[in-house]
Amino acid sequence: MGGLLRNLVPLRSSREFARISRRLLPVLAICGCLQPCWSQASSDAASVTPAVFITRATVPAKPPLESELIYEAAASYGHYKIFASGSGDFLYTAGMEYDLNCWGRLLGARFDYAGEILPLVLLKQGNKPDIWGTPQAPGYHMVSGLAVSPIGFRLLWRDGKEWMPYLEGKYGMIGFTEKALSNRATYENFSMQSALGVKLALRSRYDLRLGLFSDFHFSDAFIVPVNPGLDVMNANLGLVYHLRGARAPR
Structure with missing residues (x-):
């Protein structure tokens, strides 16, 4: 078992x-x-x-945007009465302008932002002006000031060539150490500039700017009862320095 x-x-x-x-x-x-x-x-x-x-x-x-710094000086050689009533005065300025190609192109031209600061402004003003800015006595005296134009544009044609026409406008404020053009006007005024000229290529990073037809207007826009204002034609000379960005081939 x-x-x-x-x-x-x-x-x-x-x-x-x-x-x-x-x-x-x-x-x-x-x-x-x-x-x-x-x-x-x-x-x-x-x-x-x-x-x-x-x-x-x-x-x-992305390649850096082209930008320029311009050391400039201007001297007026005449005036006219269109937007202002002042006459017989002259304006001299010196400072710097900055241009940046941030807006591409317009009307076949390079479309730049333009801003300006003028730490040296001299107004050669006639003696004893009336309320509208017309001198009533012989002789002149100098009035110092400064100007800032944070709003502006520039159209530059033939960029990078031997000669480059340009058109620009700048808008801002200008101030003086005494009431400008009339003792019933203001210390601060609104400014408007327009210019037509040509930029000449030099060498390396430098160009020469010739602004032979420029207009400088300033007035207080009737923020007080009296608004004499002044329009002057001036010649502008500037040395251009290219800060960054490749220059267009010539």
């Missing part, structure tokens, strides 16, 4: 092994079928080119 039981135990174990083997056969078959796919996927993964990530270093930087 004991020997029979010993023979049945291995038999039962063999049956269980056979039953388990039959259950595992489909799994082994599926694994065998998928093995070539896994091998191909592994080889494909090894041959894939690494992804290229766009970084700031790979994006080309």
Whole structure:
């Protein structure tokens, strides 16, 4: 009886092994079928080119905007009465103008922002002017001041050539150490400038600017009851220095 039981135990174990083997056969078959796919996927993964990530270093930087600093001086050589009633006076200025090509192009010209500061302003004013700015006595006296024009534009044609015509306008404020043109006017006045000239290419970073036809207007715009104002024609001479940005080829 004991020997029979010993023979049945291995038999039962063999049956269980056979039953388990039959259950595992489909799994082994599926694994065998998928093995070539896994091998191909592994080889494909090894041959894939690494992804290229766009970084700031790979994006080309924009070229800097062209800008200029102009050391300038102007002297008036006459006046006229259109927007103002003052007469017989002269205006002399010196300072710096900054031009930046931030607006692209307009009318076939380079369209620049223009700003100006004139720390030296001298008004050669006739003696004893009436309330409208007309001198009533012979002789002149000098009145000092300064001017700032934060708003302005410049149109520059033939940029980078030997000669470059330009048209510009600048708008701001001008102030004097005494009431200008009339003792019933104001110390501070609104200013408006317009200029037509040519810029001549020199060498390296330098140009010469000749503004032979320029107008300088200032008045108080009737912020007080009396508004004499003055319009003068002046000649403007400037030395141009290119700060940054590649100059256009000549």
